[in-house]
Amino acid sequence: MMGITFSKQPELNKPDLIVGWPGIGNVGITAINTLCQAVKAEEFAQIEPWNFFYPNKVTIEDSGLKKMEFPTNIFYFHKGNDRDLIFFIGEEQPTEGDSAYAKGEQAYRMANLVLDLGQQYNCQRVYTSGAAVAVIHHTTSPRVWAAPNTEKLIPEVRGYQSTLLMGDATGQSSHGIITGLNGVLLGVAKMRGLEGICLMGEVPIYLQGSPLPYPKAARAVIEILAQRLGIEVDLSQLTTLTEKVERRIDAWYAKIPPEAKERLNQLKYTTPIGPQPAGPITEEDQKRIMADIDEFFKRGGQE
Amino acid sequence: MVLCWDQDAGKLGTMVVDYLNQQLAAEEMGHIEPGPFYSFDGVRIEGNVIQCPETRFYICPNHELLTVKASPPHHQHHSFLNTLLDLAQHSCRVTELYTIGGMMSLMAHSNPRIISTVTNQPTLRDELRACGLDTGLNFQTPFGGHPTLNSYLLWLAQDRDIAGANLWVQIPFYLAVATDLAATKYTLWFLDKKLGLGLDFTDLDQQVDQQNARVDQLRAQDQEINGYINKLENGITLDDEENAKLTGAVTTFLEQIS
Numbered sequence: 001m002m003g004i005t006f007s008k009q010p011e012l013n014k015p016d017l018i019v020g021w022p023g024i025g026n027v028g029i030t031a032i033n034t035l036c037q038a039v040k041a042e043e044f045a046q047i048e049p050w051n052f053f054y055p056n057k058v059t060i061e062d063s064g065l066k067k068m069e070f071p072t073n074i075f076y077f078h079k080g081n082d083r084d085l086i087f088f089i090g091e092e093q094p095t096e097g098d099s100a101y102a103k104g105e106q107a108y109r110m111a112n113l114v115l116d117l118g119q120q121y122n123c124q125r126v127y128t129s130g131a132a133v134a135v136i137h138h139t140t141s142p143r144v145w146a147a148p149n150t151e152k153l154i155p156e157v158r159g160y161q162s163t164l165l166m167g168d169a170t171g172q173s174s175h176g177i178i179t180g181l182n183g184v185l186l187g188v189a190k191m192r193g194l195e196g197i198c199l200m201g202e203v204p205i206y207l208q209g210s211p212l213p214y215p216k217a218a219r220a221v222i223e224i225l226a227q228r229l230g231i232e233v234d235l236s237q238l239t240t241l242t243e244k245v246e247r248r249i250d251a252w253y254a255k256i257p258p259e260a261k262e263r264l265n266q267l268k269y270t271t272p273i274g275p276q277p278a279g280p281i282t283e284e285d286q287k288r289i290m291a292d293i294d295e296f297f298k299r300g301g302q303e
Numbered sequence: 304m305v306l307c308w309d310q311d312a313g314k315l316g317t318m319v320v321d322y323l324n325q326q327l328a329a330e331e332m333g334h335i336e337p338g339p340f341y342s343f344d345g346v347r348i349e350g351n352v353i354q355c356p357e358t359r360f361y362i363c364p365n366h367e368l369l370t371v372k373a374s375p376p377h378h379q380h381h382s383f384l385n386t387l388l389d390l391a392q393h394s395c396r397v398t399e400l401y402t403i404g405g406m407m408s409l410m411a412h413s414n415p416r417i418i419s420t421v422t423n424q425p426t427l428r429d430e431l432r433a434c435g436l437d438t439g440l441n442f443q444t445p446f447g448g449h450p451t452l453n454s455y456l457l458w459l460a461q462d463r464d465i466a467g468a469n470l471w472v473q474i475p476f477y478l479a480v481a482t483d484l485a486a487t488k489y490t491l492w493f494l495d496k497k498l499g500l501g502l503d504f505t506d507l508d509q510q511v512d513q514q515n516a517r518v519d520q521l522r523a524q525d526q527e528i529n530g531y532i533n534k535l536e537n538g539i540t541l542d543d544e545e546n547a548k549l550t551g552a553v554t555t556f557l558e559q560i561s
Binding site for chain 2: 050051054056057058059060061062063064065068
């Protein structure tokens with residue numbers, strides 16, 4: 001297959017394809033990585049990176065060029081008792097310009113390559129995962145927003161625990177946008193007649209620009225996917241990471257100016273499950289919160 | 304093959320290749336179609352003149368030398384570099400390549416320049432060490448950074464069994480916006496020695512002396528600038544404000560005189 005190098009040719013029976021790329025809070029990639037490791041999936045193929053990516057590391061020793069490394073895009077497989085799985089983990093999204101998210105022809109080509117491999121193994125269902133920027137407080141339990149690529153899957157998605165259809169979550173009567181390859185892949189899958197669902201863990205609106213991961217959101221996605229795919233997951237490492245991140249967020253939160261903190265504290269009272277009410281946070285409040293946070297970061301995080 | 308990229312520190316690469324082309328009566332032999340490799344969302348203006356990204360190849364008759372003046376691509380770097388190497392290897396049978404790059408340094412302009420090199424074959428590294436180049440470079444791209452286009456080209460050349468070296472020439476930071484003629488001269492001296500080109504440096508030597516004399520003139524006129532350069536000559540680092548003042552004064556002074 002052009003553009004993909006195989007190290008093995010496993011025999012798989014109608015596997016599901018589970019895909020993760022980095023994004024806000026590394027939600028998607030953390031979730032897919034955790035599941036991939038939980039089943040001890042084996043690497044068997046990778047997308048040749050040079051047509052999509054600029055190298056990300058060179059190693060020079062005593063003036064000799066030793067190694068050139070590119071972002072990796074690796075496929076793993078797992079033969080299960082009930083179902084077979086293919087995981088795809090991309091270290092970066094192919095971009096045009098400075099965007100962190102896939103864009104343009106490169107995104108379309110990458111999506112097609114991933115699906116080419118999936119269909120070579122007679123894959124029937126594709127899952128992607130990412131973050132949903134939500135008006136929530138970091139002390140609340142994140143929900144999962146879901147977007148299927150066919151109407152037929154809506155009843156199934158409505159049955160997932162702690163999950164909202166994306167349109168219901170945004171309150172924009174079934175509209176919304178999924179940025180980057182997590183969305184594009186499912187659009188291309190739809191064109192090919194493949195079922196797909198994107199599961200997005202909620203990340204507080206004020207942490208969307210933070211360099212910290214948000215493992216709590218990844219955990220919410222993992223719980224749904226693990227149940228759907230029949231995977232037993234040891235979440236102890238993720239719990240440790242969550243505690244570490246929470247401590248850093250709390251330390252940052254303690255430094256926020258009182259007025260901005262008061263506004264953010266109102267987010268604790270949004271409804272945990274179900275469509276979000278119009279209050280207590282209005283659109284105007286959201287703008288003020290983001291302006292306060294921007295101003296706080298501009299001052300170097302000093303009150 | 305000797306290759307330079309435009310917008311290099313101290314205009315080093317462009318100066319070197321222009322000098323080679325002029326001295327060796329080079330003739331243009333081709334170019335890479337820019338269409339797929341550049342954004343074309345606007346144009347750059349340099350010296351009040353609109354510039355367009357271009358990559359041109361020149362052949363130096365009787366010298367077995369191909370020179371290339373290139374604009375760094377915005378997209379499809381792998382394809383661009385392979386197009387470049389295809390032409391070099393298949394049309395010109397290139398077996399050895401050198402890239403020229405300026406590396407900003409906290410040194411004073413009165414100190415001798417150093418060329419550090421990265422090579423893709425140990426035998427070439429040994430040859431360059433024998434020529435007096437610095438071959439003790441150790442480096443790993445830090446997290447979030449990216450390798451240079453020169454490293455990428457060298458890596459692709461290695462796959463084609465083309466021996467290659469990136470020549471990184473120290474440029475005093477306050478000459479990086481203007482031109483560093485001493486670095487140009489030293490780079491050309493090395494290429495002349497390594498490739499046996501028989502270059503005549505009379506003109507260039509004069510220009511180097513003139514540039515040094517101009518900086519001396521500025522030092523005599525402006526005690527603050529003189530103090531900064533004195534500090535650099537004694538290995539003392541300047542702070543950011545002093546760096547900016549020195550660079551601004553030298554650049555403006557050299558521009559006015561030229």
